[in-house]
Amino acid sequence: MKAKKGNRLVPVLIHIVLIFLAFLCLFFFYVLLINATHSHADLQKGFSALPGNALLENLKGVANDGTFPMFKGIFNSIIISTSCAAICTYFSSLTAYGLYAYEYKAKKLAFTFIMAILVMPTQVTAMGFLRLVTNMGLYDTFYPLIIPSIASPAVFYFMYSYLQSSLPLSLVEAARIDGSGEFRTFNQIVIPIMKPAIAVQAIFVFVGSWNNYFVPALILQSKSKITVPILIASLRNADYMSFDMGKIYMMIAVAIVPIVIAYLLLSKYIIAGVTLGGVKE
């Protein structure tokens, strides 16, 4: 009897907790979006819960700001993140396929090695990386932010798990009998099969690169090359409290909203992707 009474109360309690957590997650975005539509003068009067009418004005202010070239930053970020996503997923698939479909001596060693570096923080090599990049003459270019993503142990591992579950080796064998070269087999048979995994990982790599602040801040220098997170940081660095606050909110919104929209459209795949990556032992 006691349990029954508890059963009726528990769902109510659960919903209260869930609504509270959802409120925490959404409240700040709400404030951001509302404030991005207010002019500086409006914002000084205190918070108002309804949208203002300075949306376009603030957007124009952001677009025309020469000190903080936000749209240039977004453009740079898109180039870097897209290249990273493409290169990283392609080569991770290739590595995974190379370790999955072939038999050779160093195979086990190579696999163990990748698993050992799976969780190594990139920051510990940052100092040597910075020096290397400088010596190679690649300082203040996009290359050092893109090319190293060829070796991404975590993405590799995801691809490897996916291959294990969805590529029968008999298919590769059949392609061989039909006279397909190994490289062609990979590009025309394996890649299409891996499309779902590639899509999911491309999203994660893109977002990771888009949000990355530490390494780009070390490598990029000139104003025409900096990415969104660096711009955000330099905004904080300046005495920005004296700036037009409507514009500040709009800048933050411009940095955040594209990802939020993409997320809402792709949330089904993204959430499925998180679990896929973690669950495989």
Place this chain on the structure above:
Amino acid sequence: MMKKKRKSISYGKWGYLFILPFFVSFFIFSLIPLVDTIRYSFFEYYRSGIKEIGPNFVGMKNYVSLLESDMLKYAGNTLILWVIGFIPQIVIALLLASWFSDMRLKIHGKQFFKVVVYLPNLIMASAFALLFFTMLSTNGPVNSILVSVGVIMKPIDFFGSVFGTRSVIGFMNFLMWFGNTTILLMAAIMGISIDIFEATDLDGCNRMQRFFYVTLPLIKPILAYTIITAIIGGLQMFDVPQIITNGQGNPDRTSMTLIMFLNNHLKSKNYGMAGALSVYLFLLSGGLCYIVFKMTNRNDPDGSKAALKAEKKEQRRKRG
């Protein structure tokens, strides 16, 4: 390129060829920098003004002077900031995961909640930090709301106190990561066979018992994975405190993390110190991983697994 058309039966060389880019890239962009980092940690090598001092070999001097500097304090800061965020994160995530995966609980809008709790994880940490800084400033909207509602008389200076700053950073870490952990743990719980839950029902387990004696032991591997990644992530904490305190670790460097410290050395081109600090970080993260790895690989520490297995067998026999 030589194109020898040898009829070999082995395709092994293709395997080597396909994994080559990964290893070449890793070698150039990670291994060489790592070796370089370790090497310069033994050198006095920094820039003062436009003059470059060194590199002069100084042995372990950098390591010693780091220990004498505030490094341990920053390590403590990092730990405190991480714990403030991680404890609510793992508790809430376990709670949500067990709710979401419980089929008998009728949760309305389950999909909506899942999407919403994961959202903060994808947000640019630096922009999110700037947003929090702006909103929680003394003349920001949060204070404005609190004052107008009458909760407080005058605005709270969140970033003026050690407690306030650390709480905000911890809270942000919690907010950004609890959804991710929830989804991972939920998948783990969903992976448990429904038979086991049915068996616990037949045995008259209540919700608490089921959670602590069945669910928790069974998701241990993924729980451990979550903890490993969280520790590594905590060690790398940078964006949020860096932006919130503008790289100063205010107030009085109580929210300066290890990576912020490293960043300062890198920016001032003190390669010797940066190298030694990196080696400390490398050893620390390696050690932590190893400990947790060992912990989780010790197969059956308290006999719970064996007991569970026996219990399951018993159940099956009873039903069959």
